[in-house]
Amino acid sequence: AQSVTQPDIHITVSEGASLELRCNYSYGATPYLFWYVQSPGQGLQLLLKYFSGDTLVQGIKGFEAEFKRSQSSFNLRKPSVHWSDAAEYFCAVGDNYGQNFVFGPGTRLSVLP
Amino acid sequence: EAGVTQFPSHSVIEKGQTVTLRCDPISGHDNLYWYRRVMGKEIKFLLHFVKESKQDESGMPNNRFLAERTGGTYSTLKVQPAELEDSGVYFCASSPGWGLGTDTQYFGPGTRLTVL
Numbered sequence: 001a002q003s004v005t006q007p008d009i010h011i012t013v014s015e016g017a018s019l020e021l022r023c024n025y026s027y028g029a030t031p032y033l034f035w036y037v038q039s040p041g042q043g044l045q046l047l048l049k050y051f052s053g054d055t056l057v058q059g060i061k062g063f064e065a066e067f068k069r070s071q072s073s074f075n076l077r078k079p080s081v082h083w084s085d086a087a088e089y090f091c092a093v094g095d096n097y098g099q100n101f102v103f104g105p106g107t108r109l110s111v112l113p
Numbered sequence: 114e115a116g117v118t119q120f121p122s123h124s125v126i127e128k129g130q131t132v133t134l135r136c137d138p139i140s141g142h143d144n145l146y147w148y149r150r151v152m153g154k155e156i157k158f159l160l161h162f163v164k165e166s167k168q169d170e171s172g173m174p175n176n177r178f179l180a181e182r183t184g185g186t187y188s189t190l191k192v193q194p195a196e197l198e199d200s201g202v203y204f205c206a207s208s209p210g211w212g213l214g215t216d217t218q219y220f221g222p223g224t225r226l227t228v229l
Contacts, residue, residue: 036220043117044223046217101146103148105154
């Protein structure tokens with residue numbers, strides 16, 4: 001069965017610093033990978049997704065993620081964090097129909113001024 | 114275009130009572146999903162509708178949970194009777210089509226359910 005791990009439960013960075021959130025997955029076939037963000041009081045918003053093609057994926061709000069099949073990873077990065085990025089981030093893997101989602105436990109990001 | 118909406122945003126009930134959660138998907142989306150996040154745990158899949166039919170309900174925890182999607186539009190998730198362990202955030206998501214390799218699920222804001 002597929003699974004997703006996000007090793008970091010909580011990360012704190014200073015505003016303007018770079019960010020990398022880790023995601024590792026286990027999936028028997030070609031994975032379809034997603035990053036969602038949940039800001040306080042909001043729903044889950046899709047940041048980016050990977051289905052095929054270029055392994056470096058650009059998303060909204062200046063985020064990007066790189067799919068590395070050899071490492072079973074799909075880490076999320078941002079070169080310069082803004083205070084508004086404080087939120088909880090979820091990595092998810094789905095099948096090739098965009099269904100059967102399995103979510104990671106989430107990483108809570110705090111941003112220091 | 115309106116996103117996925119859920120009602121209510123919060124619900125506080127006592128153990129043994131009944132609660133009904135509602136989800137309105139994005140107009141035209143055939144697929145509708147329910148998920149649940151129990152405090153501190155992962156977001157877990159509950160079930161999936163394609164139009165009005167239940168495609169997959171393997172994640173439903175027990176028969177106290179009943180989901181419907183009459184007419185293939187909005188969906189309701191009823192918990193009867195509610196137990197303490199049902200507390201959590203219930204998310205609804207919708208996606209456009211069936212079998213599309215690039216289908217994306219769009220999530221609602223969730224309903225926070227507290228069972229006392």
